Amino acid sequence: MRIVLLTLFALWGAALAQGQITITYWQYDFRSKVEAVNELIKKFEAANPGIKVQHQTFPFDAYQQKVASSIPAGQGPDVVNLFYGWLPTWVKAGYLQPMPAEYTKVLDSEFSSLAQAAKVGGKLYGMPTAVRSLALFYNRDLLNAAGFKTPPKTWDEFLSMAAKLTVKDGNKFTQLGYAMAPDGQDHHLVREVLIRQFGGRPYSDDGRKVLYDNAAGLKAFTFYTDWLKKYNVGTLGNQFFPGNNAYRDAFIAGKVGMIIDGSFAIGTIRNGAKFNWGVAELPIEKAGARKVNYGSFWMHGLTPLATGPKLAASLKFLEFLVSEETQRYWLEKVGELPARKSLIKDPKLTLDKVYGPFVISLSYAKATPFVDEIGQRKVMTDAINRVLLENKDPAESWRSAAAEEQKLLDNFWK
Amino acid sequence: MRPPEPAQRRVSLATREALWAFAFLAIPLAFFLFIRIWPAFQALWLSLFDWHADPSKRPFVGLEHYEQMLSDRLLLKALQNTLAYTLLGVPLQLLLGLGIALLLNAVTRFRDVFRAIYFAPYVTPAAAIAWVFSWMLSPNFGIVNEILSVFGIPPQPFLTKPSQALATVTLIVVWQNLGFQVVLFLAGLQNIPRDYYEAARIDGASNWQLFRHITFPLLNPVMVFSAVIGTIGFLQLFTQVVNLNFTDQGGPLGSTLTLALYIYQVAFARFELGYAAAITVLLFVIILSITLVQLRLLSRRVEY
Numbered sequence: 001m002r003i004v005l006l007t008l009f010a011l012w013g014a015a016l017a018q019g020q021i022t023i024t025y026w027q028y029d030f031r032s033k034v035e036a037v038n039e040l041i042k043k044f045e046a047a048n049p050g051i052k053v054q055h056q057t058f059p060f061d062a063y064q065q066k067v068a069s070s071i072p073a074g075q076g077p078d079v080v081n082l083f084y085g086w087l088p089t090w091v092k093a094g095y096l097q098p099m100p101a102e103y104t105k106v107l108d109s110e111f112s113s114l115a116q117a118a119k120v121g122g123k124l125y126g127m128p129t130a131v132r133s134l135a136l137f138y139n140r141d142l143l144n145a146a147g148f149k150t151p152p153k154t155w156d157e158f159l160s161m162a163a164k165l166t167v168k169d170g171n172k173f174t175q176l177g178y179a180m181a182p183d184g185q186d187h188h189l190v191r192e193v194l195i196r197q198f199g200g201r202p203y204s205d206d207g208r209k210v211l212y213d214n215a216a217g218l219k220a221f222t223f224y225t226d227w228l229k230k231y232n233v234g235t236l237g238n239q240f241f242p243g244n245n246a247y248r249d250a251f252i253a254g255k256v257g258m259i260i261d262g263s264f265a266i267g268t269i270r271n272g273a274k275f276n277w278g279v280a281e282l283p284i285e286k287a288g289a290r291k292v293n294y295g296s297f298w299m300h301g302l303t304p305l306a307t308g309p310k311l312a313a314s315l316k317f318l319e320f321l322v323s324e325e326t327q328r329y330w331l332e333k334v335g336e337l338p339a340r341k342s343l344i345k346d347p348k349l350t351l352d353k354v355y356g357p358f359v360i361s362l363s364y365a366k367a368t369p370f371v372d373e374i375g376q377r378k379v380m381t382d383a384i385n386r387v388l389l390e391n392k393d394p395a396e397s398w399r400s401a402a403a404e405e406q407k408l409l410d411n412f413w414k
Numbered sequence: 415m416r417p418p419e420p421a422q423r424r425v426s427l428a429t430r431e432a433l434w435a436f437a438f439l440a441i442p443l444a445f446f447l448f449i450r451i452w453p454a455f456q457a458l459w460l461s462l463f464d465w466h467a468d469p470s471k472r473p474f475v476g477l478e479h480y481e482q483m484l485s486d487r488l489l490l491k492a493l494q495n496t497l498a499y500t501l502l503g504v505p506l507q508l509l510l511g512l513g514i515a516l517l518l519n520a521v522t523r524f525r526d527v528f529r530a531i532y533f534a535p536y537v538t539p540a541a542a543i544a545w546v547f548s549w550m551l552s553p554n555f556g557i558v559n560e561i562l563s564v565f566g567i568p569p570q571p572f573l574t575k576p577s578q579a580l581a582t583v584t585l586i587v588v589w590q591n592l593g594f595q596v597v598l599f600l601a602g603l604q605n606i607p608r609d610y611y612e613a614a615r616i617d618g619a620s621n622w623q624l625f626r627h628i629t630f631p632l633l634n635p636v637m638v639f640s641a642v643i644g645t646i647g648f649l650q651l652f653t654q655v656v657n658l659n660f661t662d663q664g665g666p667l668g669s670t671l672t673l674a675l676y677i678y679q680v681a682f683a684r685f686e687l688g689y690a691a692a693i694t695v696l697l698f699v700i701i702l703s704i705t706l707v708q709l710r711l712l713s714r715r716v717e718y
Contacts, residue, residue, distance in 0.1 A: 061656070065682040072467050093685035094467035171568055172554050183662035239574050242552040243545065244660035304467060374683040378662070385666050389575060 021313045022052040023306065026077035027298075028063040032267065036333040044320050051313045071095055071303055078306035078314040079321075084117045084128070084297050085370035088412065091120045096301045098123040100315070111339050114295040117367040126301030127322045130336030132263040133295045133361040134185055134193070136283065140276040142175070142257045151258075151280035155223075158258070158283045162233035165257035176234030179247035179256045180227060182388075184237065185294075187380035189260055189282075192294035192366055194220035197285055207369030208413050213402035222394045225387040236388065262296070263358040267335045270354075281357045295365030297339060331355075337362065371412040379405045454698065461692035465685060472688075479692035489693065491668045492676040495580060499672065500648040503584045507644050508637065510588065511595025516629075518596065519603045529600065533593035540590070544657035547586050548573060573658055576669035583670050587654050591647065595640055602636035603629070638712040642705055649701050650674050673697050 025041075027033060034057050041053045056077070058066045064086070070076035082090060090096050104124045107115055111127070118126050136158075138151045146165055152158035162177025180186060191212070195202050200216030203209060211217075227233045234240065234256075237247025241255070251259045252272035260282065261269075269277065284291055300321050306314040320326060327338035331349075337359055338344060349359050370376050383401035386392040425433075461479055463472040483489055514532065518525055535543065550557050551572040559569040572582045610628050619627070652674040656663050663679070664671030673693065681690035 064685075065678075068682055068685060068687065072469065089683075089685050093465055093687075094471060095685070174554070183665070236574065239553050239571055242548040242555065372684050374679055378665070378668075381662055381665065382667050385576075389666060 020050055020052065021309050022054060023078040023310055023313050023317060024054045024056060024076070025079045025081075025317065026056050026058070026063075026067065027081035028060045029057040030060070032334045036330060039333070040321070040326060040329070044317060047320075048313075048316060051316065053317055067095060068093075071305060074305065076305055077303055078310055079318055080301055080303055081298055082126070082301055083373065084299055084367060085373035087118065087125055087299070087301075088120050088369075088371045089373075090301070091125055092412070095303060096125045097304050097306070098125055099127070099302065103127065110341060112295070112341060112344060112362055114297060114362070114365060114367050115299075115339055117297075117369065118299050126299040127318065128297035128299045128339040129322050129327055129330050130334070131295055131297040131339045131362060132336060133293045133358045133365045134188065134260055134262055134282060135357045135361060136258055136280045137251060137261055137265070137269060138258045138278050138280060139251065139254065139256065139273075140278050142254075142275075146257075151278060152283050153280075154286055154289075155283045156286075159227070159231045159233065162227070162257060163231060166232055166234045173235055173240055175255050175257070176237075176240055176250065177257045178227065178233040179237035179240060179250050179259050180233065180235070180388075181237045181247035181259070182381045182384040183377070184245065184247050185261055186224070187377055187384070188294040188296075188368065190221060190224050190384070191380055192368055193282060193292045194224055196292040196366070197290055198223070203369060207371075208409055210402045210406045210409065213399060217402075218395055218398050221383070221398045225384060225394055228388055263335075263337055263355070266354060266358075279354050279357045281361055291361075291364050293361040293365035295362060295367050297367075372408050375408050376405055379408065457691040457694050457698075460688055461695050463688045465687035465689075475688070479689045482689060483692065483696065488668065488671065488676060489673075492664075492671045492673045495669070495671055496649055496651065496673045498580055499584055499587075499651055500645055502581065503588055503648045504641060504644040506584070507588045507591055507595055508640055510592055511640065512599050512633070514592070514596050515599030515603055516625075518600055529593075529597065532596045535590045536593040538590070540653040541657045543586065543590060544654060548658060551582065574666060576667045579659075579666060579669045583655060583658060586658070587648070587651065590654070591644070595644075598636055598640055599633065602633045606632045634713065638709065641712055642708050645704055645708060646701055649697065649704070652678070673700075 025037070027037065034055075037055055041055055044053060045051065067076060067080065067082075080096075087096075104119075107118065107124060107127060112131050114131050115128055118124055118128065136151060142165055143149075143151065143161065146161070148161055148164075152161050158178075165175065165177035166173070167175035191202050195212050195217050198216045198220040200214060200220065201211045202217075203211055212220075228235065237250055237256075237259075240246065241250035241253070243249055247256070247259050248261060248265055248268065250256045251261075252269060254273070254275050266279075281291070282293060300318050302311070302314055302318065322339070324338075324340055324343065327340055327343055330336055331338055331343075337349075337355065343349070344359055344362055350356050352359075368376070379401050383397050386397040387394050462474060462476055464475050466472045518528055521528075549555070551559075551570075553559055553569040553571050553574070558572070562568075562570065570578065572578050606629060610632075611624055614624055614628060651672045655670050655672050655675050659665050659670065664675050674697070677690050677693050677697065680686050680693065
């Protein structure tokens, strides 16, 4: 017993002498990300002998619950990974502390403009390692078989290809031209891409006012719902194929001509698809028309638990996580696009067949300012579903969606 | 020389046994009080505050969250759905459970095999069941629609159409719970003494009369237990709903949203833990009152 105690004291003394500090990093459980961070921690600890990083992960659907219950108990992470869309909610509930002022300058000058969404009320609450955007994935084999040599550039081309690729047997679909997924990425497509392409704006600059309840907004919305009602692109992904992320699974199964998905889907599709596939920038209204895209990111923030010497150590680790070196490694290991401007400009990336369209899209991508990510997603998904599943009038459905979302925003900012 | 130990000697064996029993009972009691009852009161307390991670920054808002409920459209939807799940699911579950138990009770061969088959879904993880059902119910590639098409019925969207989704989820849950119901009723049936039936048969009673006057009344305790447990289960429905439509939980168009799922979303997606606690209190009151009413109505002493 005495020996154990003595040893413990000796270790404690040694730790004190070295200024040994342990900080905790949390993220959700996604294999390639977990492996990457484990490697990164080894590198970081080797370079910073005084700091130990504990890495903990949780299943995605339990992640926010864990954070919500642990931090008030003083048990949670010092550095935490979160989706940018959760940020305002987390800040309001007190789960994040602002970054020291000098980081704002770094973010403003060196990071993709998307990363501005890491600020709430002018204060910076974290930084991303990687960013993502949307693009059109297409099944080259199916397109070629139908006589198309290149992916669509305009929505007209997109619709005629989709119609031709849709195959029905009796009253069942056996192949879709496009797998619609309102609760997948299509709600972003309507909100951030189509509305802007048709000359509108989804929100005011401060993100507090819904601006899509007008002619441009309605045109964008009706255009999207007409894909199913008028243009015969097929049906909803989840009516066609079973499971979660049905649209993507159906595409991987080789039964769908085109889907719109994020760069985060590259790995899954690359591993699963047993055919020739390609990626193209999102179609536009007509040649020379405005290009728009939806960008998003996961960021690293500091919780209120990082105080005193732990704060300095946590900042050091966060800096390391968003460093150029890490971002390069992240692209190779996880396949997500770097958040730093300097790396995005790298021609090796912009000319890449798969990454290229996503990287180019980043330069004109915008991120939705969510205050209640699930709630706002539901508003858009429901607006679409009311028309597609219940045959409601698009104008009426769109108007009530705008009112509902405005209520969510008002409720948050009141 | 050791001093005498008078105090211990005088305690009788019976008292000592009782003391030991109390000592052991105290452990589960403490567990129950601190793990179950105490958090319930904390939820009540929490529902009077706006949430913040730092306890010193939680403003007292009184009954504001309860007022907020009155104009919460989604909460109303969740309440309606939860009620519909319960009203559809519980009677169906009882009827099917009783029916299958009666059939199983009538056979003497392979009874255990059947019972095992019916019980298997009950011990299968809900997420796995959700996955399998979403395949079987798929409009284009599902076996269920394949079978329907034999009878000339067009493919049904089941889980993806608001008008069908709630009923479909209810059926899946009932199917999953059925084994448990069957086992309960089977145990109840086997507790009824054979002589009652023999005596009634000698008096010339028909099968229906046997069921109506012997089986049914004597199954009453099982019935009450099943109904109460079933109701609580449906009122707290969560896992199946979450997994059957993972990307639009409670959808499409809120048609499968339950109170428990809504509480989860308010608490852990909106981080409004105060409001979530208030809805928890509401759910608690609903479950308590329905259970009390059920116990009164169903467990009336039956004359026979």
